[in-house]
Amino acid sequence: MNKNNLLNVAKMLMKLNKLIYTIETYLLAIMVYALVAVLFINVLFRFVFFIPSAWADELARFTFVWLVFLGASAAMYNWQHIDINLIDTILKKLIKGNEILYNKVLNAVKKFAVISTIAYLTYLFVVYGQYLRKVIKLGTQSMFLGVGMVVPMSAIYVCTALMLFHAVCYLIIPEHIRKQEG
Amino acid sequence: MTTLLIFLGLFFGLCLLLRVPAVIAMGIGAAAAFAYNGFPTSQMSQALYNQLDSLPFLAIPMFIFAGAIMEQGQISDALIKWIQFFIGRFRGSLGLVTIFASAAFGVITGSAMATISAIGRIVGPSLEKNGYSKSYIGALLASSGFLGIMIPPSIPGIMFASASGEKTSEVWISTIGAGLLFVVLFSIVNYFKVGRFETKKEVQRLTPSKYVRTALVTTWSTLPAIIMPIIIFGGIYSGVFTPTEAGAVSCVYGLAYIILRIIIRRSNTTAKVLMQSAIAAALSTGTVVILASFANAAGRVITLAGVSTAMTQFITTNIDNPYIYLLLVNIIYLFVGTFLEVNCAILILVPLLLPPARALGIDPIHFGAITLVNLSVGNLTPPFAQGIFMASKVVGVSFVEIVSEIWPFLIVALLIIAVVTYFPLLSLFLVR
Numbered sequence: 001m002n003k004n005n006l007l008n009v010a011k012m013l014m015k016l017n018k019l020i021y022t023i024e025t026y027l028l029a030i031m032v033y034a035l036v037a038v039l040f041i042n043v044l045f046r047f048v049f050f051i052p053s054a055w056a057d058e059l060a061r062f063t064f065v066w067l068v069f070l071g072a073s074a075a076m077y078n079w080q081h082i083d084i085n086l087i088d089t090i091l092k093k094l095i096k097g098n099e100i101l102y103n104k105v106l107n108a109v110k111k112f113a114v115i116s117t118i119a120y121l122t123y124l125f126v127v128y129g130q131y132l133r134k135v136i137k138l139g140t141q142s143m144f145l146g147v148g149m150v151v152p153m154s155a156i157y158v159c160t161a162l163m164l165f166h167a168v169c170y171l172i173i174p175e176h177i178r179k180q181e182g
Numbered sequence: 183m184t185t186l187l188i189f190l191g192l193f194f195g196l197c198l199l200l201r202v203p204a205v206i207a208m209g210i211g212a213a214a215a216f217a218y219n220g221f222p223t224s225q226m227s228q229a230l231y232n233q234l235d236s237l238p239f240l241a242i243p244m245f246i247f248a249g250a251i252m253e254q255g256q257i258s259d260a261l262i263k264w265i266q267f268f269i270g271r272f273r274g275s276l277g278l279v280t281i282f283a284s285a286a287f288g289v290i291t292g293s294a295m296a297t298i299s300a301i302g303r304i305v306g307p308s309l310e311k312n313g314y315s316k317s318y319i320g321a322l323l324a325s326s327g328f329l330g331i332m333i334p335p336s337i338p339g340i341m342f343a344s345a346s347g348e349k350t351s352e353v354w355i356s357t358i359g360a361g362l363l364f365v366v367l368f369s370i371v372n373y374f375k376v377g378r379f380e381t382k383k384e385v386q387r388l389t390p391s392k393y394v395r396t397a398l399v400t401t402w403s404t405l406p407a408i409i410m411p412i413i414i415f416g417g418i419y420s421g422v423f424t425p426t427e428a429g430a431v432s433c434v435y436g437l438a439y440i441i442l443r444i445i446i447r448r449s450n451t452t453a454k455v456l457m458q459s460a461i462a463a464a465l466s467t468g469t470v471v472i473l474a475s476f477a478n479a480a481g482r483v484i485t486l487a488g489v490s491t492a493m494t495q496f497i498t499t500n501i502d503n504p505y506i507y508l509l510l511v512n513i514i515y516l517f518v519g520t521f522l523e524v525n526c527a528i529l530i531l532v533p534l535l536l537p538p539a540r541a542l543g544i545d546p547i548h549f550g551a552i553t554l555v556n557l558s559v560g561n562l563t564p565p566f567a568q569g570i571f572m573a574s575k576v577v578g579v580s581f582v583e584i585v586s587e588i589w590p591f592l593i594v595a596l597l598i599i600a601v602v603t604y605f606p607l608l609s610l611f612l613v614r
Contacts, residue, residue: 028464029457032247035240036437039430043423057237065234067243068475071468072205074461081203081469082523088201113201120206123213131227153231 010173014181017077017169020162024074031067035060055144062142062152069159076166083113114171121164125157132157185487186534189215189480193530204526205472212480219487226479233478234471237426238340238350242471244429245335247463248410249296251436254455255443257407258300261286264404267397274376276312280305281326281368285361286407288330294524294561295572298327302576316579318375321587324573325368325595328558331524332361335414335425337470338557341525342550344474345532350425351418352613356551359608360598367594375590406439470525477529490537497538504542508603511535511549512556516599519560520567527557551609555602559595562588 042056075081087109095102132154140149170178189211197207216226233239252258265282269275280301287297302323309319331338334354343350388396401408414432417423423431440456484490501507514535518527532553539549561569564585574581602608 025461025464028468029460032243032460032464035243036247036430036433039240039244039427040434043427043431047422060240061235061237064240064243065231067464068234068468068471071464071466072472073468075465075469080465081205082473082526083201083203084197084521084523085201086198086521109201113203116196116200116202116210117206120210120213124209127213127223128227128230131224134224152235156227156230 007177010177011181013169014173014177017166017173018181020165021074021077024070024077024162028067028070028074031063031070035063035067038063058142058144062145062147065152066155066159069155070162073159073162073166076163076170079114079170111171114167118164118167118171121160121167125160125164128157128160183489183492185215185219186484186489186493188218189484193480198521204523205469205476208473208476208480208526208530212476212483215480215483215487219483221483221486225482225486229479229482230475233344233475236344237424238344239471239474241335241340241350241426241429242337243463243467244426244433245337246466247460248429248432248436250459250463251433251440251456252407252410253300254459255406255436255440257404258283258287259304260404261407262301262304264400264407267400274372276305276309276314277322277372277376278369280309280322281329281365281372284323284326285329285333285365288333288336288361294328294330294558294569297330298323298569298572299576301326302573306577314376315587316577317583317587320570320573320577320579320584321591322372323576324562324567324569324584324588325591327569327573328561329361329364331554331558332357332364334358335429336554338524338528338554339550340425341474341528342532342553345477345529346536346546346550348546348550352547353550353554354425355612356547356609357554358612360551360555360602363598363601363608364595367598368591371590371594406435410435473523473526474529477526477533480530481533484533490533493534494537494541498541501538501542504539504544505604507538507542508544508552511539511552512599512603515553515556516560516563519557520563522560523568524557524561527560528553545606545610545614547613548606548609552599552603555599559592559599562592562595564588 038056038060042053042060045051045053045056072081088106091102091105091109095105132150135153136148136150141147142149142152192211192214193207196202196210197204202210212226213223216223262279262283265286266275266279269278269282272278283305284297284301287301302319306319306323309322310316314322330336334357336354336357339353339357340350342348343353346353410432413435414428417428417431418425437456497507501510514531515527518531522530536546536549540546561567564570564581570581570584570588574584577584
């Protein structure tokens, strides 16, 4: 493949990456409003209509699991997860005055961080997949909504896959294309 | 103990030296510890899910979202004007406004970084115009910003409650005393420091009737912000709703306020802006709460390997004085707090440090107050203080320049840590 073809592939990949991110953010906004509504209805049912609403608690909990992991996946798109830039300060002091070397070392460190993330997410995807298969086999259902426990539990599996995709895109798509298309 | 060393070694090594995201470093550390002990990985997967399948954590996105909505309603501007009206005549009043507004804004957001950014954006330019140096503004903002963690609702408070199994509402109350002490002592520091900057102001004399009228008008425009804590705390402590539901109620209240603003004042807040606020809240939740999920996996392996029990036995055998143990805890927290994010530090350290504290007869709620105060002050302690980094971004001044002005605030903060540690009554008088 020549350089132009590679650039086109990278652009297409970035477009797909952005599309997934956009869908994630819309779903996240819907989930936040849904959570507010469910929890508020819960208070109303209990104190205004005197009707117990355990189903609302369960629905809120399940939505929350999806919200957290989907939020984590969307945060991976822009590499927004909490990290500590201690090494930047240390390197700045160690490599005083040599800007080129500083940037090179820092880039290598950042690449290592992304590769470690990809490796771990792949491991988690496999390990959690095995666990989820066991849950599906057992066929456990939730107490109040009567849905299979696989529904909330699969949030971790699906979102790990999405995070993995975002992280791979972050590693392989050149920065100028990420900025241009993202 | 090898399990603990493997986990902590990998976590700190990857996180601090190689910039691996904290959540991934935690996951790698936990996975390695599981593998070392030969425990089934299904335990790890189960722990990841179980931690989030709980109602108390749900309060986090709710309060973040409520804060974002109120910000859209320009409530922080109104709050600042209100505080300025009442204390604007005192010497160093703009500095005082920053401190009081940070504490008040904490009630809405519960986050130090959000407070520094929101208050700094509004107060920063006025402080500069009135002759305050940029480095002092940065120091003042960084120091006042963490008052948002002390004054409930506080997100780190929810994290502590989750890590310790205590009631969120009690953990929240435990830091109010310390928070107020911070407000008073920081105001005194500001009073003595600002003489260099503040020029003598022309005080506008108001007749009593005009004063009352202006006070009422200012209060009226700030009313939505004043009512919010009344709803939250009135609801929680009268037993009408849980802290999580209080979060949802404050979101509904905030949305109602925004809709009224659109109708009455023809404000330009659009559905798109509200959508963006929800997305921002969800992203913050994703990056913060996912830490709890992975910390639970780490906690599971530490418990299964018997580390907590061994550590408690080791500490209680060697230290029989709770005050000496608390001194040790303070040193660990202050050190870790300089480079580790508050929530992350709570989730890793509390399961390890709390069991020995319980065995030594220390009240877990008191321990919670010590934890929150210490880790908040960690935001201020160089060389890696997050609060100073944030303030330097907001004000546009270097980290080193802020550090040169932060020492008086830091000394006061260390003094308050000692008071909180050795006078449990300050944290427990509203709880026990």
